[in-house]
Amino acid sequence: MTGSCRLHISVWSSRRKATCRKTFRGQRQGQGHRRRISPSGSSHLARLPLLSVSHHSLFFKALQFFMCHICCSRLRCPPLRLPPVFVLLSLQDAFEVLAENYEFSEMEGPCLAFRRAASVLKSLPSAVESLRAAQDLPCLGEHTKAVMEEILRCGRSFEVEKILSDERFQTLKLFTSVFGVGPKTAEKWHRRGLRSFSEVLAEPSIHLNRMQQSGFLHYGDISRAVSKAEARAVGNIIDEAVRAITPDAMLTLTGGFRRGKEFGHDVDLIVTAAEPGREQNLLSEIIDSLKKQGILLFCEYQASTFDTTKLPSHRFEAMDHFAKCFLILRLEGSRVDEGLHSAEGDSRNWRAVRVDLVSPPADHFAFTLLGWTGSRQFERDLRRFARLERRMLLDNHALFDKTKKEFLTATTEKDIFDHLGLEYIEPWQRNA
DNA sequence: CGGCAT
DNA sequence: CGTA
DNA sequence: GCCG
Numbered sequence: 001m002t003g004s005c006r007l008h009i010s011v012w013s014s015r016r017k018a019t020c021r022k023t024f025r026g027q028r029q030g031q032g033h034r035r036r037i038s039p040s041g042s043s044h045l046a047r048l049p050l051l052s053v054s055h056h057s058l059f060f061k062a063l064q065f066f067m068c069h070i071c072c073s074r075l076r077c078p079p080l081r082l083p084p085v086f087v088l089l090s091l092q093d094a095f096e097v098l099a100e101n102y103e104f105s106e107m108e109g110p111c112l113a114f115r116r117a118a119s120v121l122k123s124l125p126s127a128v129e130s131l132r133a134a135q136d137l138p139c140l141g142e143h144t145k146a147v148m149e150e151i152l153r154c155g156r157s158f159e160v161e162k163i164l165s166d167e168r169f170q171t172l173k174l175f176t177s178v179f180g181v182g183p184k185t186a187e188k189w190h191r192r193g194l195r196s197f198s199e200v201l202a203e204p205s206i207h208l209n210r211m212q213q214s215g216f217l218h219y220g221d222i223s224r225a226v227s228k229a230e231a232r233a234v235g236n237i238i239d240e241a242v243r244a245i246t247p248d249a250m251l252t253l254t255g256g257f258r259r260g261k262e263f264g265h266d267v268d269l270i271v272t273a274a275e276p277g278r279e280q281n282l283l284s285e286i287i288d289s290l291k292k293q294g295i296l297l298f299c300e301y302q303a304s305t306f307d308t309t310k311l312p313s314h315r316f317e318a319m320d321h322f323a324k325c326f327l328i329l330r331l332e333g334s335r336v337d338e339g340l341h342s343a344e345g346d347s348r349n350w351r352a353v354r355v356d357l358v359s360p361p362a363d364h365f366a367f368t369l370l371g372w373t374g375s376r377q378f379e380r381d382l383r384r385f386a387r388l389e390r391r392m393l394l395d396n397h398a399l400f401d402k403t404k405k406e407f408l409t410a411t412t413e414k415d416i417f418d419h420l421g422l423e424y425i426e427p428w429q430r431n432a
Numbered sequence: 433c434g435g436c437a438t
Numbered sequence: 439c440g441t442a
Numbered sequence: 443g444c445c446g
Contacts, residue, residue: 102443112436113443141444182440211440255442268442300441320438326441356442371438372442379442383437388446395438396442435445438442 091128091148092118094160098147101163104172104183117144119377123432128152171195179222179328179354180211211326214298218328220343221352225263229338233331234267234355241289245282248274254372255356260428266354268372272365279359280304283323286357290329297352298328306361306397320396322368324358364397366410371396373413378430382420390420 089097099114116139121128128134131149140148150157163169168190174197175186194200201216208216215222226234235253242249252258255268271286273279283301290296305321333340333349340351360368371379386394392408393400399408399419408419417424 098443107443109436110443113445116436116444139444143443180440184439209440266442302441320442324442358442374442376437376442380437384435387437388435393438433446436443 088155089151089157089160091151092121094147094151094157095121095144097160097163100173101166101169104169104187106183113139113141114144115377119381119432167195175200177223178212178219179215180209180213181215185212211298211300214328218297218352220346222265222328222354224343224351225341226265226267226353227336227338227341228257228262229336230331230341230351230353231257231264231267232337233335234329234353235269237290237295237329237331237335238269238271238286238355238357241286241293242271242282244289245285246273246275246278249278249282250274252369254369255374258373258427259375259431261431266356268356269358270365270368270372271357271359272362273359274362276362279323279361283325283357283359287325287327290327295330295332296327297330299325300327301325304359320358320360320368320371322358322360322364322397324356327355327357328352329355360397363409363411366412366416367394367398368396370413370416373427373430375431377432385422386420392420394420 095114095118099111099118102111102114120137120139128148129152131145131152134140134145134148147157147159171190172183172186175181175189176183189200189206192203194203197216200206231253235251239251242251250272252270252272253268254270255266256264257267271279271282273282287296287299287301302324304323329352330350331340331353340349342348342351358368358372383394386392386399391402393402394416399410399416400406401408410416410419414424
């Protein structure tokens, strides 16, 4: 029954959250600023894994910019202890902090529980202002209600503030904010005594992989929000590249922007070719085009591993086997209607943007669209509902009925909701 | 007490 | 392990 | 941590 409850609740709209995390981060940067070290030491530059020698000066320039403007170094400083701060957190933000902390402690259960609690509150039409209002909500138990009571009563939570002021939490949060660095890597670096980006970059024994190199190189840009206008501009760039290859291809904006969000952390696009089998090479041709235009800053391409010949025995797996790529693109300001969403003091007329492309065969488009529209929590709830309530397996490719032992076909998202016996849920209602 | 998306 |  |  959990699944149906959650899905029912997530039908309502979302609300925007408070600004405390920003305040918190701002303060941290403030401290970092005062303690900033000179980025001049070249010892670490000599052994930085580079894309190629010719990129060296470019990398150096970018790294200097990065060290000066973004990286809040705490080199040779004692572990950071924030002075007592009055941290005003929304209930959702408080639960997200708790979830994140459990994630860093590798306690997936409690982590998920707090994510669900945050999601439930997010799905409500208005903010919860009393414990009574939360009485009948699912996914809220003893612990979450205790935190709620504290915050509703005095606007803050001892437990949450303890986490926010914890040096380990702050460092893991900082490290995982780099594209390509997850909880395990962050934990590894922290265990080795590293506490700042400059310490990581100066450590000779650390070999950053390609993704992490790009993550650091473009850190300032890709950790800044992408505006809807920028997403449209990226869409246009991909669209131009695609129609030069096949005029009958179709491009669909998905991810957070399809859910109606004004800002996102990346741009997700689905590319479909009318001609069956054409999708196999479509992405690599698009990548070639972007490369020729000189706007491809990073590319991880994963060719399709999808095999229709062994579909029935085919395992349901984590990420999809359709051709896809994770990109970082150079977006020129001149291409964005409302101008670039850039940081103050940044005189460049371009910024880097994270872009994901996926190219499914036309007959699997609906599943890919549903899977890539999110939100993350919505996808988990939907798949859990499918398995537990309907004995069906749902992923980015298909829906399998375990009772009938057959795949259910769909040309629209509506078809999939029908198969699951659910009312259609609009993308903007899937934010929680 | 087991499951938690794939 | 990272990515969605 | 919450639910079945």
